[in-house]
Amino acid sequence: MSTRAPQRKKKKFSRIRRRKLCPFTTDPEMAMALNYKNPNILRRFISERGRIVPRRISGVSSRYQRQLSAEIKRARTLALLPYTTVNY
Amino acid sequence: MANQRLYETTFIIRPDLEEPQVEAIQELIKDQLAKAKAPQVRWETWGKRKLAYSINKFSKGVYFYVLYLADNTVVAKLERTMRHHEDILRWLSVSVLDDVDTDAFEFDTWANNTTPLFYDKENDTRKEEVSVKDKTPSEKSEPSKDDEAELDAESEDDGNVEEKVEENVDAPVEAEEAADAEV
Numbered sequence: 006m007s008t009r010a011p012q013r014k015k016k017k018f019s020r021i022r023r024r025k026l027c028p029f030t031t032d033p034e035m036a037m038a039l040n041y042k043n044p045n046i047l048r049r050f051i052s053e054r055g056r057i058v059p060r061r062i063s064g065v066s067s068r069y070q071r072q073l074s075a076e077i078k079r080a081r082t083l084a085l086l087p088y089t090t091v092n093y
Numbered sequence: 094m095a096n097q098r099l100y101e102t103t104f105i106i107r108p109d110l111e112e113p114q115v116e117a118i119q120e121l122i123k124d125q126l127a128k129a130k131a132p133q134v135r136w137e138t139w140g141k142r143k144l145a146y147s148i149n150k151f152s153k154g155v156y157f158y159v160l161y162l163a164d165n166t167v168v169a170k171l172e173r174t175m176r177h178h179e180d181i182l183r184w185l186s187v188s189v190l191d192d193v194d195t196d197a198f199e200f201d202t203w204a205n206n207t208t209p210l211f212y213d214k215e216n217d218t219r220k221e222e223v224s225v226k227d228k229t230p231s232e233k234s235e236p237s238k239d240d241e242a243e244l245d246a247e248s249e250d251d252g253n254v255e256e257k258v259e260e261n262v263d264a265p266v267e268a269e270e271a272a273d274a275e276v
Contacts, residue, residue: 042208082183083103083105083156083183084145087146088145088146
């Protein structure tokens with residue numbers, strides 16, 4: 006028991022640190038590259054099934070999430086990214 | 094005619110066409126832009142790529158990209174042509190800049206600012222080209238290697254908690270509950 010108690014404390018501490026930084030706000034070059042012609046960058050923000058990852062998980066700021074989703078949809082139109090990875 | 098918009102159009106054609114037919118389609122688009130007196134800024138051939146999903150039962154397509162100054166009527170006409178063309182599978186027109194002054198437009202800068210051809214896992218041949226391009230600081234080229242490095246750094250910083258979050262939202266909660274149960 007005595008060993009477990011500090012572990013819990015550590016956990017709480019790490020939960021505070023969990024807040025992620027938006028990769029686009031922190032890196033201007035990344036923001037510049039946010040484009041439907043860059044599917045490899047967009048690919049980081051879609052799930053294995055091809056769905057757009059919610060920003061509560063990816064940590065993308067509201068402004069860039071809006072831009073990101075638009076760019077992902079453009080890339081999907083050009084078959085650079087999948088709409089879905091199953092049932093086709 | 095002083096102020097126009099900068100448009101970019103990407104289109105995909107069938108992968109099984111012969112060289113003359115491919116040329117003909119390119120000429121068709123170029124001619125139409127020329128007839129509409131829309132100055133073509135940049136023409137790019139992205140080549141044959143694997144499609145993320147099959148279009149008209151084709152799993153590959155040949156990509157072309159054109160950047161040009163025009164107004165909306167030109168784009169509408171161009172899209173109509175592409176819609177009626179059997180060999181063009183898909184196209185996308187995007188307005189890049191609004192209200193461009195044609196006289197002050199820096200054609201050379203825009204013409205040289207080519208799209209970095211993305212690294213494709215299926216066609217590994219481009220890997221070297223991309224890595225060379227990454228070293229030259231051009232406006233749009235994005236060093237994908239740096240991203241990966243950054244990702245790695247991030248995940249090292251936050252440790253396993255972050256990984257859990259990415260895998261499953263419920264995972265940390267579950268882990269916490271498990272911890273509670275243990276105590």
